[in-house]
Amino acid sequence: MLKDKKFTLITGRTIKQGMASVSGKKNKNYKNETAYVQLSSSIMEEYDIHEGEKVILKSDSGSAEVECRSADLSEKIVFMAYGPTANKLIGTDTGGTGMPNSKSKIVIIEKKEGSNH
Amino acid sequence: MSEVKKYENITCTFCGALCDNIEVEVESNQIKKIKNACAISRKKYMHALQDRTIPMLNGKECDYDEAISRAADILKNSKNPLIYGLSSTTAEAQKTAVKIAELSGANIDSTSSVCHGPGTMAKQLVGMVTATLGEIKNRSDLMIFWGANPVEAHPNHSKRYTMLSEGLFKKNRSDREVIVFDVRKTPTAKMADQFFEVEPGKDFELLMALRMLVNGKEPELNNNQIAGIDIEDLKVIAEKLKNAKYGSIFYGMGLTMTGAKYMNTWAAMSLIRDLNDFGRFVMMPMRGHGNVAGSEITMAWQTGYPFAVNFSRAYPRYNPGEYTAVDLLANREVDAAFIIASDPAANLPHQAAAYLDEIPTIVLDPHWNLTTDKAEVVIPSALKGITASGTVYRMDHVPLHLRSFLEDEWPDDAEALVKIGELIEND
Amino acid sequence: MSKLRLKLKEDNPALIKRDNEVIGKVPVEAENINPDLIKDLNLEDLKNLELLVGKKTYKFKDFFEIAGEPAPEIEIYGDLSNFKYIGAAMTSGKIIVDGNTGMHTASEMKGGKIEIRGNTGDWLGAEMTGGFIKIYGDAGHYVGAAFRGDKLGMNRGLIYIKGNAGNFTANKMRRGEIIINGNCGDLLAAQMIAGSVYVFGKCGSRVGAGMKRGTIILSDDIKLLPTFNYNISYNPNFLNTAYNHLEDDYSIKIPDYLKSGNYARYTGDNTELGKGEILIWEKE
């Protein structure tokens, strides 16, 4: 099942991402803390996604497999802790400013093949 | 029996708030107790001595001096190298990195370009009204957090400098009104008196509308809303801004990374400037890395420019978008890279960081990270503020001196850079 | 009339190679590709003119096969997308590039003509004070803009782009004309001081942000900032005069539909002087 809704991907700090990043970048914990996406619960419902389920996020610059968590968010945005997974989606266009679109990338959500909710 | 030593007023280098009230107890070159540190800082200290890098050449362990001399060779022999990072090292190391950039005709850029660099670009257009953190603590009656979430990124900020601090004229939380503008209800928003949810990417429109209202003009409306906020609410906000005696805005990546990028900050800076016609109003970037402010400061006194500097003509030139790391890497314009105290493989867009696999890359860092995986040369170093001393600049440009309190087997960043510089210079 | 012809060598010192495979290109600073300088040289001097490749200096002969003779008219063949400053500060003569060029093409140009039969990079014609620039393909960001911190962008001259242009086109423009046949990025004419910009395709967001004076003519409807207000719907006389001038003097093709019908006039930016105007052609 595939929906074509578009979301703005917001990347940002979380306290756990911060704690993990100073506890060893190569530890599993850092990877885990930067490889999930937060969605509004209504979007989770609409897409029939369960807490902890893995989905694919896609932008015009790349895609990433991430775990879903529900959060108090507007339906227009999805949130990811800043890190290597989110950076697969961001793309390198800086529009002449040096700054990539780290909080304004448009993404879509695809359910993982074979997931059967 | 080994002796327990106690150190007070140690500065934590994790974030731009640079809390300088950390207390540590040390025994047998190990940290035994930590006081006053936030959750992130505590982890940082506890992990400091683990996962330490060793000198490596092409994936094999080597002598420290071998790594240093290979680094010098790479920089010397390249046509257009990039030196990048700098935000988590000392001013002494930053200065020396600029010298190496000059000697090797390199591009030098800090993490500022993907962080608060846009705010600096905006400052170059309009200027900026700001203050040190203590000034805000002592005087500010209205505090605004815009696209900034210090509760998670600068955990002790509110206690030391803002909402919850004790100031000279403003004593506690009830002396201050707090408003948060963000695209999501962050933990910081939950501490505020009011939270306004901004439509993503519409900060510019919102700030421009506020400028109009503050100056007694009516913005043009389509549906009585701007950026998802009702015009009547906006009018109330504008009045509050005008009536503040000493207002303050802390802004984060929510302003610098979205929509109009540096023009967002331009709009905010213009608004704050205008507000000084009514009362006093100041603004402050919530600088992320411990010494990212220092990277702009040291680069500026040596080159005249804050970041995105090119030395191919043996004098400094400046242009974000041209000499910035993401552009240089993504456009495949550099033929070598020297990463100092930073982890672009984790923090830059994937395709930009991936190019580091293809060119000779040197990493100078005390810990293994995702970029050390890509490095031809790894140079270990001592830990800033733990096993190495030096200078760091807080988000409000207040300098602090770091004292070391543990022993290390590796020289610090500044020393490594001095050695590389000498090898290039005396060639 | 004599001409100089330069053809870029396929293998040249700017290529970044890894295991003999080209993985990137170092920028080449080519401000010496300038008719003012070249026209009076002998062939030997021309071959030895310098090109800066990153920090290393090379010569024209390392990069180009040279034909013809030094002359005020220069034709260049090849993909020069990593060549910066071609025609920068030129005051006279003519450069034709059959291929792409890189950043700062014709920046600070004072006179003469430059024609790129491909795409070009950022900062095209930045702070130019005269001359005619014609781009057959797309241009990058900051067309005709002011450099970082400067007060004035393009100040006289004309830039015609047949393809698309990027963000910050006409940033702080002071005088002159920019015509974009295709689409344009965000923040068109931000902080514009005066001059005219035409966009015949679609336009990104935040047109005219912070503009003081000047005129922006758009063929496609856009969402304006809340700092602009609507005045009137009319057919401005001066526009036909301007269109005729562009067609007659510069052979620029103006879409016929724009020559009639009404334009909606907005003024702003009302956080600044508010004397800038945006004219948007109204579909019937």
Add this chain to the structure above:
Amino acid sequence: MIRLFNGVIYDPAQKIDGELGEIWIKDDKIVEKPSAKKIKKLKAAGELEEIDLENKILMAGGVDIHSHIAGPKVNSGRVLRPEDHRRDNIARKGKLRSGVGSTVPSSYVTGYRYSMMGYTTVMEAAGPPMKAKHIHEEFNDLPFIDKGFLVLSGNNYFVLKFISENNMEALKNYLGWLIDVTGAYALKVVNPAGVEAWKEGKRMRGIKDKGTSFNLSPSEIMLALTEANDALNLPHAVHLHTNDLGTAGNYKTTLDTLELLKDRRLHITHIQFSSYGKNENDRIKFRTATDKVAAAVNKHPKLTVDIGQLVFGEATTMTADGVLEYNLHKLSGHKWVNTDVEMETGSGIVPMNYKKKNLVNGIQWATGMELFLKIEDPFKVFLTTDHPNAGPFTAYPWIIKLLMDKDYREEYISGMHKNIDNYTDISNLKREYSLYEIAAVSRSGPAKSLGLKNKGHLAPGADADIAVYKSLENKDIADVFAHPALVFKDGILVVEDGELKSDKLLPGRTLMIKPEYDKNIQAEIRGDFQKFYSMSIDNYAVTDNYFNKVEVVPCRSKA
């Protein structure tokens, strides 16, 4: 040793006015002429370098008493203005580092350009104590010149607190401590009470009214600070930037200030900005009021001033006087930086372009010139542009030409606004400075005012900081002073024919003082400090690692 002979010496400190003579240098000092026997020995050993100056002008190295060259405000100005640097590039040469110039040059270039004019000592005019480490970091990248900084102390919380408690002992100790822990050279007072008022959102006029939450008038603050300055035996007087600076009619405030402090040691800086009259009914509010100000200066026995001469062209105004920069921003519409520093000071930056044809700018220019020409004693008035406020320091040679050449001055005025004579009397002033007087206003005077006993003169014992200029005959005066024939710093030849000769960076000294005070003051202020500053008092001091090459200048012997 080095022997400089056949030079025409101008050394006002020794009252030498253009006498042929010679100077002996050993290491970094000027020394007595050795005995004939010693000279013979030196010659035999090849250890004597003799340089024939062939009637060239010989002066001590220049001393700038007031210039903004390092620290947070200057650096913020650099960042603010990429357009200021873009066309003024200096490439790396040998071991000389690269940089950029124009009104706010990078640190290395600042050192180069002072040195290339024959200046060897410069005082950074205003440092916020809390950011003193930054100043010292920059000092270590500021080659070829000796330097010190003036620490801001006119609006500090503890200053205001102790004065309002009438606790003069604590005030004195606090100021001693402040100088000590920041590595400063002297006390700088900027718009006393007015900066605090700006931070409180208030405005003040004159020096008598009380307007801040500390309930103090500028007069009370100035009286207390000048008293404490003397009690500490500081080598330099209180270095004052007056209240109401830059506003029409402010000469009254300046006269009131001079009257208030008529028997105190005092230095008023960039007094040009403090000497404006006012035309109530004219569209142009400004006029010069230099007659009255110069008369008061001439009368005051313990006063020195520097001018802050305006220079037409680009400038970058920067000062601790926050409200002044706000006013300049409102007036010009130019970009504006303001930084309030907790518990201590304010600051602001606004770029300017002074235009020769602009009447107000012309009046400001004339105000400076008139003061130069009306203040009688050249040991009382010093050459500055308040760099980069009224113009860049690189304009000094041009200003010297204006002072020395009446005809040039008159010709220059004829190209200014046609109504300039209605607002100024510069056209009536016929005085011309002599080389002796130039040496006084650019070397001996400022060195004496600063209490720098080894600077500004050529007597044995002085630092071997020496400038040699070509003879003025048939030459453009400005060109002569812009391109010294030779410059020695610490006895080392660093400039030849106006070009840097040294191929490596020669570090200058950091000048500081260590006044006596009661060290218990730190415990006394600790409570308030820990509460109301945002950093710990234990991290406040500039530690020794920031000092590369220091000279501690002795305080005055006790009266």
